[in-house]
Amino acid sequence: MRRFCLTLAALTLIGCGGGHGHSHSGEGIEISNARINPPLPGQSTGVAFMRLDNHGEDDRLLAITSPVSGRIELHTHLNDGGIMQMRRVDGIALPHGETVELKPGGFHVMLFETTATLGEEAVLTLDFEKAEDLTVAAPIVLRGETDHGSHSKSSDHGSSTKH
Numbered sequence: 001m002r003r004f005c006l007t008l009a010a011l012t013l014i015g016c017g018g019g020h021g022h023s024h025s026g027e028g029i030e031i032s033n034a035r036i037n038p039p040l041p042g043q044s045t046g047v048a049f050m051r052l053d054n055h056g057e058d059d060r061l062l063a064i065t066s067p068v069s070g071r072i073e074l075h076t077h078l079n080d081g082g083i084m085q086m087r088r089v090d091g092i093a094l095p096h097g098e099t100v101e102l103k104p105g106g107f108h109v110m111l112f113e114t115t116a117t118l119g120e121e122a123v124l125t126l127d128f129e130k131a132e133d134l135t136v137a138a139p140i141v142l143r144g145e146t147d148h149g150s151h152s153k154s155s156d157h158g159s160s161t162k163h
């Protein structure tokens with residue numbers, strides 16, 4: 001590919017993107033292991049986790065929406081003098097080529113007044129600063145359970161699984 005780029009550059013006087021081998025947002029962001037923990041008994045707030053692999057350019061996860069919650073916030077955990085505190089964040093940085101894990105004790109997704117029901121699935125729609133929105137069907141499982149099934153992979157067609 002290198003020789004082709006040099007030839008093309010010589011012929012047309014345009015570069016080949018600086019030689020980083022980066023492509024643009026086409027390779028995109030991959031979501032895996034998305035899952036939702038339903039509220040504990042007597043509570044109404046659920047929490048979602050997932051893994052994000054950014055194969056595209058530097059980006060940010062800005063927001064998440066879902067039919068099972070009218071208000072979803074992105075949170076992180078901070079260790080404040082030995083006490084773990086949750087803080088809302090405006091977004092989660094997704095650097096090019098890196099994996100960001102939303103997991104217990106770190107970044108997580110809070111679903112307020114959620115109707116998420118154990119054993120069902122809910123669609124999460126992720127809004128990014130640059131990349132196109134992605135939807136993922138997340139199984140609703142008890143805390144500690146994970147789902148390694150292929151159906152939790154990100155897909156533009158995932159929303160068809162939700163009634």
Ligand SMILES: [Cu+2]
Nearest residue numbers: 075086108110
């Ligand atoms: Cu939180």
